[in-house]
Amino acid sequence: MIKLDDWAEIRHLHSTGKHSKREIARLVGVSRGTVDRALAVDRSPTYQREPTGSSFDAFAGQLRVLLAATPTMPAATAAERVGWSGSPSLFRAKIAELRPEYAVPDPADRLVHPPGFQIQCDLWFPHEDLPLGHDQVAAPPVLVMTSTFSGFIQARMLPSRTTPDLLGGMWSLLQEAEAVPARLTWDNETGIGRGKLTEPAAAFAGTLGTQIKLLKARDPESKGMVERMNRFFRSRFMSGRAFTSPDDFNQQLAGWLPIANNRLSRSRRGRPGDLVRIDRAAMRGLPPMAPEVMFRNSVRLPRDYYVRAFSNDYSVDPAMIGRVVDVAASLERVTVHHDGVLIAEHRRKWARQLTVTDPAHVLRAAELRAQFQAQRARRPAVSAVVEMASLARYDELFSVDIDAAPTVLAVAS
Incomplete structure (x- = not known):
């Protein structure tokens, strides 16, 4: 097979028109036939090996039957069913080639995020416990809210993931922003709702005049921005920090967030701290009456x-x-x-x-x-009075008349 360098040199010398094919063969150090083959093709030479089959081919028929019945069957399960004993990586690669023929694809559309439309919400749990006081430690949830247009991050640690605390956390962050988006996106968080909003969450959304959108299960792409922020917190905020209390955590987090929002976002061609002004200008203001969050x-x-x-x-x-x-x-x-x-x-x-x-x-x-x-000591002593029953009452009940003095009878001798 001709080398790529020789092929390029042959075509270059021939294009100048100053050399014959015989002279080109002598200059490059190849045969005249090699020069003819190099000039006969317009594409660079590539090595192509004739397919000789694979050990997987003997199992392909059985696997097609399994995938036709269960397109989502894991590769390890399929290997066990057909008795595969070869390379696991080869088997996974071959299964990946066959599976699209049976599994219906689930396409994910590219989302367009207009200004002021949506804020994605999620809970992030620090990977290290922090002291809560009274010799107790835990990792309380951190509410993270990310604006989809500007990428602006807001966050606050909460005492619990109950409904009042989640609503209170959202309200406190919206008060800081002084604006309300058209939609707040949540996954199936129990305190907000699973399939249906809880009554306090529905009342919260109605008071704000916004929509709380509950995502379907196993749909991480719909709130991928806030999911990426959770990883960002772990690598950029938590690393090398120590906390003495949840209040100390929130203070350090509040001091770090302006730095995080000043990073350059290449996809948005700007910084979240600058783009958030456009974002919030498109949002509605806070309602005249605060929602019930306590x-x-x-x-x-x-x-x-x-x-x-x-x-x-x-x-x-x-x-x-x-x-x-x-x-x-x-x-x-x-x-x-x-x-x-x-x-x-x-x-x-x-x-x-x-x-x-x-x-x-x-x-x-x-x-x-x-x-x-x-007051109890000043109370007068109360003597116990026991009522005595009169026996004459029983004589009246049974109509018995008994004289006061008994009659003496004379006995004849």
Whole structure:
């Protein structure tokens, strides 16, 4: 076979018109026949080997039957069914060639993201635990929201993935943006809805005048931007950092996000921090009334004057014992009201199964207990009165007449 360099040199010398074929053969060091073959073809010479078959051919018929019945059968399962004992990589390559003949393709369209239309939302869980206080550690969820047009990132760590915390996290980030997109995209997150929005999430979307779009299962392409941001956080933000608390995590995250949003996006031909102005100009403003995003519960205050919110017990003014109180919990505070009057307020704890006590409530309970005991001591002694039944009542019931003095009868001797 002629070498590629010789083929190129032969065609170059012939194109000049100054050399004969015999002279070209002498200059290149090849035969006259090689010069003729080089000039006869216009494409560069390539080595082509005649197919000689493969050890896979003996199993192709059985595999076609299996793929016709189950197009998505894994290659390892198919190899086990037909008794393949050769190279696994060869078998996978051959299966990949046959599978398109039986499996219906699932095409993914290219999406166009106009300004102000969509923000993709997702939860990211740090791969390392951080201290929550009270000797507890965990990896709380981080709500990540990415604008599809500008690529602008917003994020905040949340105490839990419950519905009130998810809605509260979205509302806090939308307040920072001072704008609401036409659509918020979520996957099947339980706190938002699985197939159907939860009632609080539907009310949240209605108050904002936006749509919360729930994606189908196993459809990562529809929110690939925010998925890539999760990997970006792990490699660029978490690396080499240490955190003392969730508040410290959020502070460091807030300081790093402007740097992340200043990166150059080649596909958008700009920086997210600059493009977000165009993005938010196309969004609607915040609603005049804030949506309901807090945890709320009404309970009659028990004798131990504690109420529960997110697995923790918080003390209340014991003067409200026996009365119905309203418990509300945001991302930062837990408040208790009675008839619209604030009677208790605590900073929300991230740790679980805690008893949070206000010292003022303990002192107030001691005062009320002393008053109760003093009031009980001043009560007059009550003597027990036992009613005595009259036996004459039984004589009246049975019509028995008994004289007061017995009659003496004389006995004859």
